[in-house]
Amino acid sequence: MRTQVGIVGAGPAGLLLSHLLHLRGIESVVLERRGREYVENRVRAGVLEQGTTDTLVEAAVGDRLLREGLRHQGIELRYGGAGHRIAFEKLVPGRAITVYGQQEVVKDLIAARLADGGDLRFEVDDVALHALDTDRPYLTFGDERLDCDFVAGCDGFHGVSRPTIPEGVLTEYEREYPFAWLGILARVKPSAEELIYARTDRGFALHSMRSPEISRFYLQVAAGEDVANWPDDRIWAELKARLETVPGFELATGEIFDKAVTPMRSFVAEPMRYGRLYLAGDSAHIVPPTGAKGLNLAVADVRLLTKALARWYGDGSADLLDDYSRACLKRVWRAQHFSWWMTTLLHTFESDDPYGHRLQLSYLDYVTSSDAAAATLAENYVGLPYGSME
Missing domain, CATH: 3.30.9.10 (D-Amino Acid Oxidase, subunit A, domain 2)
Known part of the structure; x- marks a missing residue:
């Protein structure tokens, strides 16, 4: 078999990448070791940034999201016996979040790809990546071989893509x-x-x-x-x-x-590329869920990867592919800091650290009493606009 882009993993990153490539006229095959039922019912995140919602709507897979998703214009920080609302409509006008389960996004993407004749393969055994440092990479699974121009590793933190990269190439944080x-x-x-x-x-x-x-x-x-x-x-x-x-x-x-x-846990592997292999989503980075960034970072990654591959297939230019890792990591590290900050701000650490406890309360007081501080939280929470972190 042959395709243009071999995609490992049928989570949100792999499925959205396949769909966006299809809209650009680029062929792909998606390989997933789990069954379709498992993938469609795997409970994960449910907070979509403004940019993620816009991406799904623009890609014509957002009809159910717009009908059933819950659009929120704020969140509440509750501490010290009081609640404090962070008002998105005031602090970041026109931007909000939408509560819509990740498994629902996956269902919508699978339905769209199958309706378009997409090649999605579930319950695939023993996926392996080969010749990634050449211009003829290929994937094997079971007794089959898939030749391709590029490989996208979208198979999560415990997948096979990242471990395939030779030792010493990646720096892991x-x-x-x-x-x-x-x-x-x-x-x-x-x-x-x-x-x-x-x-x-x-x-x-x-x-x-x-x-x-x-x-x-x-x-x-x-x-x-x-x-x-x-x-x-x-x-x-x-x-x-x-x-x-x-x-x-x-x-x-x-x-x-x-x-x-x-x-x-917080985790980043960089660069997010090795030869013709490009990592996206949880295969390259993990954030604690406090900042609601995991799924949204995956969407940002595949937007950039789609644009880069479209450029390569359009005019043969590799400039965006060469810049893919740098561009992704700029947003990734911003989200890492925000997620770490939200985590350390709101969780209880060692009970014998009264100094740290007082620092938390002091910063919470600052965020809930200063529009400038609240705006920083709000703009990061709803998601920084695409292009601003590239």
């Missing part, structure tokens, strides 16, 4: 955090119209949602925590303790139908 997130989905109407980020002495909590009937919650827990230690009653009791800290707020409870513990 990593930070592990001394806590994790316990995330749940519950069949209960959200208790607030916008996301609530709560900082308490008991630890961080996040009130989010997926639809008018489904709520999403996160609790800061110990690193390596076993989800079996958290029966439903304990989860609701702890969420109430961390969220019912302002007068008049009462947390609605309901059936919990999904729960999992997510480790917190």
Whole structure:
């Protein structure tokens, strides 16, 4: 077999890349080791930046997003017994976030690619990447071989793409955090119209949602925590303790139908290119979910990669391909800092660090009382415009 771009991974990065390339008349084949049902129901992030929403709408895969997505014009920072709204409509006019589950984005992209005759292959075994440092790279899987001009590694942090790069080529930066997130989905109407980020002495909590009937919650827990230690009653009791800290707020409870513990880490591998292999999304970088940047960075990566490949196929110029890693990493490192900052601002660290505790409260007071500080949070949260970080 032969195609122009071989894509490893059918997550949002790989699927969106395949779709955007198709719109430019560039062929691709997507290889995914998991089954379609698993991929379409894998619970992940749900906060889309303004630029991500615009990208999906412009690519004609945003109809359901516009119908069902929840557009938010602000978030609440809750601490010290009070709630403080960060008003996007005032601080970054015309820009907002949309709450729409990552698995829904994946469903929309799969449907679009299959409707267009896209070549998506699920449950593919033993994918391997070869001859990446030549102009004739190829992929093998099972007993088959796929020749291509370029390979896009969109297979996540634990995928095969990044480890294929020879030792010594990449510089890897990593930070592990001394806590994790316990995330749940519950069949209960959200208790607030916008996301609530709560900082308490008991630890961080996040009130989010997926639809008018489904709520999403996160609790800061110990690193390596076993989800079996958290029966439903304990989860609701702890969420109430961390969220019912302002007068008049009462947390609605309901059936919990999904729960999992997510480790917190920051990671960047650079450069995001080796020969004809280009990394995108989680295969190149991971951010703690506090800043809601993971999916959005993947979209930014594949926008740049699509533009670069279109230039190469259009006039043979490799300038954008050569600049791909630098351009991506500028935005990646901005998002890394923002995600680290939000994490350190809102989570409880060592209980015997009263100095750090006071610094957190001081900065929270600053962010919630200064329009300039709040605007910095807001513009990073809704996403910096494309082009501004390239």
